Amino acid sequence: MNTLQRLRAATGLNLSEETVERAVLGRMAATGIADRQQYDAGIGDTELAALVELVVVPESWLFRDPQAFVLAAAYTQRRLAAGERRLVRMLSIPCAGGEEPYTLAMALADAGVPPEAFAIDAVDLSTACIARAQEGLYGRNAFRGKDVSFRDRHFTHEGDDLYRIDAGLRRRVRFRQGNLLTTELAPARSYDVIFCRNLLIYFDVPTTAAAIARLAALLADDGILLAGYAEVPSFVQNGFTPLPYRQAFALRKDAAPDDGPYAGLPLPVNEVTAERRTRPQPAVQPRERRATPRAAVPRPPPAAPAAPVRACRCASA
Incomplete structure (x- = not known):
């Protein structure tokens, strides 16, 4: 396999030749190898992992699409209210730099869910993202919404616009490097809640089907999955x-x-139910509009000009 094929196989992503070429040129400059054939021939596991870091898209922020977290918290409360005596288990994949799983932990805490009642697994292809997530340190770009009051509740300010997530919440999230398509993540039906958002958009059709099959196997029969729009x-x-x-x-x-x-x-x-939204609707035929002749109506005489209005100054009290 050439480098493009190897990266597609390693990531599952439908990478373009341009994306891979930029990554290869970047790594050639970093390693000081000027000859392309020499570089390609020397790509081992370590160098392949370095290339992967350059082609993944780890963009995320805290409380992105907040209604998803509101729903996850309400669902968790419902399970606990039913008297279940086991952990509510959750998965965030891909977790990027930890923004999504930490947001989930914050939403659960704000909803009054005891920390011992849930556990969150967070997985990402990028080892650099996992390292950043485990550190739990975030800059201004991670706080993008209008309401960032959660920052005062769950973060400690460490200067230079850097904030660290609460240690107690950090302990509720277990991070690991892995690939949805190839890594053995957990036994079947292990997770009550799965967040898998904005990953499938980078897959081709067969890979998308394979990824969804993996997620379905991991999700409990009465679990919920949160996806990208x-x-x-x-x-x-x-x-x-x-x-x-x-x-x-x-x-x-x-x-x-x-x-x-x-x-x-x-x-x-939603005002329109999911069933109606997914059911194909019949095409609506445009109505034929007939031109209606206007009756000859004499125009009214022009109105008399209005009397001038004097400007007045109102003195403030």
Whole structure:
């Protein structure tokens, strides 16, 4: 396999030749190797991992699409209220620099969920992202929403616009490097909640189907999956049903019961149900408009000019 094929196989991403070429040229400059054939021939596991770091897209921020976290917290409360005596287990993949799993931990804490009641696994392809996530230190770019009051509750200011996540929340998240398509992540049906957002958009159709099959195997039968907005149709085509919660982009398995823990949560519900949104609608034929002749109506005489209005100054009290 050439370098492009090796990187596609290692990441599962539908990488373009331009993206790989930029990464290769960057690594050639970093290693001081000027000959392309020599560089390609010397790509081992370590160098391949370095190339992977240059082609992944780790962009994220805290409380991105916040309704997803509101739904996850409400779902968790529902499970705990039912008297279940086990951990509510959650997965964030890909987790980038930890922004998503830490947001999930904060949302659960703010909802009053005890820290001993949940556990979060967070996985990313990038070892650099995992190292940054484990450190839990974030700059101004991670706080993008209008409401950043959570920063005062869950972060310590360390100067130079840097903030560190609370140590107690950091302990609730377990990070590891891995690949959704190839890494053995957990036994089947291990997770009640899975966040997998904005990953499938980088896959081709066969890889998308394979990734969704892996996620379906990991998700509990009555669990929920939170996706990116553009990815919902792909999940619907591969065994998932959308849940009708506005701006959460949540789904359940097709075979899941209608009255599962996700049903009837006290959250804003889409006015158009998921079933209606996914059902093809008949085309609407445009109405034929007929020109109606205007009756000859004499124009009214022009109005008399208005009397001039004098400007006055109002003295302030």
